[in-house]
Amino acid sequence: MKITVIGSGYVGLVTGACLAELGNHVFCLDLDQQKIDLLNSGGVPIYEPGLDAMIARNRDAGRIQFSTDIQAAVDHGDIQFIAVGTPSKEDGSADLQHVLSAAQHIGQHMSGYKVIVNKSTVPVGTADQVKATINEVLSETNRVIDFSVVSNPEFLKEGAAIDDFMHPDRIVIGTYEDDAGCQAKDWMRKLYAPFNRHHERTYYMDVRSAELTKYAANAMLATRISFMNELANLADYVGADIDQVRQGIGSDARIGYGFLYAGTGYGGSCFPKDVRALVQTGNQYQQDLKILKAVESVNTTQKLILVRKVVNRYGDDLKGKTFAIWGLSFKPNTDDMREAPSRMIIKELVGRGAKVQAYDPVAMKEAQHCFNLDFRESPQNLEQITLCETMLSALKGCDALILITEWKEFRSPDFTQLKNSLIDSVIFDGRNLYEPNEMTNFGFEYYGVGRCNS
Ligand code: NAD
DSSP: EEEEOOOSSSHHHHHHHHHHHHTTTTEOOSSOHHHHHHHHHTTOOSOOHHHHHHHHHHHHTTOEEEEEOOHHHHOOOOEEEEEOOOOOOOSBOOOOOHHHHHHHHHHHHSSEEEEEEESOOTTTTHHHHHHHHHHHHHHHHHHOOOOOEEEEEOOOOSSHHHHHHHHOOEEEEOSSSSSHHHHHHHHHHHHHGGSSSSSSSSSEEEEEHHHHHHHHHHHHHHEEEEEHHHHHHHHHHTOHHHHHHHHHHHTTTTTOOHHHHHHSSOSSSSHHHHHHHHHHHHHHOOOOOOOHHHHHHHHHHHHTTTHHHHHHHHOOOTTTTTEEEEEOOOSSSSSOTOOHHHHHHHHHHHHHTTTTEEOOOOOOHHHHHHHHHHTTTGGGGGEEEEEEESSGGGGGTTEEEESSSGGGGGOOOHHHHHHHHHOEEEEEEEESOOOHHHHHHHOOOOOOOBBOOO
16 A cells, blocks of 8 residues: 655654555655655664664665655655654643644645544544644635545554564554545555454544543553552562562452553653643543542652662762763663653752763663753753763762663673672662662662662
């Protein structure tokens, strides 16, 4: 099929590459000329395992192209995916300006029937807005063209995006009940047929239910994380180990093991903004979503749990102290640092006078960019941050290690070398990667999250 994907970020590129891999002809549009130039010169603007090879393979086969040409993009695809960003506005609601501008572009340039698919995470009612925007453009230009809008939210996880897209737990497709909607449903069924060969994974529903499904999924996962973090903080005080509690409750089939890890809070480009946006949707309808407000508030506090532990150990004033930081991206296997806990932690430590030496396996370039933003009002503080080339060089001359992201390479370091490198042999483990007893046996002073030490 002929597909256009509008927006070549994490979701757009993965969607485009995977659909091309299945034999479709994909046109990826972005307004960011630099991004498109990079893609056309063989580069990939994000780190996502397997993506560069998949793009290269499909480019060589002539099944994927990248461009900033809006007219050509709209002409190309019978199905037009909108996969642009929906960041938070100041009040927490989702900013739909990119989605609606993409809709406007489609309306301006289309000359025949199109199926327009919202893949971006958007609040309930956005499909109606996309429809209204296109109708407005058509009527302004005195054109009558049939089209249909579909909600097809994306559930991929950064770091495992290709696998998630190719082997989805489910595909959610929301369509309107009219004739155009029936045709759209038919095209979507054909497009996704390769994913349903062994068993049907697609849930067809109305557009509003599809839009809400995406928020409900992210809100549920965020809730599990905040729930465990809150209990972890209690575990510290009552002398329990949250990881043993995790295993004890996860074994209950009604609960399951997923998303029960205590840590430094959730970050990234989805959970924080989606929880806020859902709360705002609630407000819009005078529905006070109390649980989700608490989820967000617990998470905001949790992002600084390691700073609290550092201050308990070293005092408020951290001048003269240097901390090694392992892991900067919001989770492993991605270079995404949007709302990453590392940014708040480093800002707090540096604000208290500490120096930090930070290392991340792939997010170093992104880190430099984010720190320039975070410290734009106090650029002199940037000098307190050193970005290091290896995990070992980050330890040199440091008082303690703070582990923020659970990259695989941090799982089994040479603990003797680690101990010899640190002045104080102290580890603050924000992901409970290490076993407290083992760390004590190695001679470390070990602070995990919810592992019997506040
Ligand atoms: P992103 O910021 O990585 O990419 C968005 C891209 O859209 C950018 O390259 C931007 O230049 C481009 N863009 C903006 N307006 C445009 C326009 N009018 N025409 C063409 N290009 C335009 O965003 P992302 O992380 O890929 O997320 C996209 C959407 O998918 C969001 O709504 C997000 O919530 C949702 N989502 C993201 C993930 C994830 O893990 N990142 C997972 C599921 C859903």
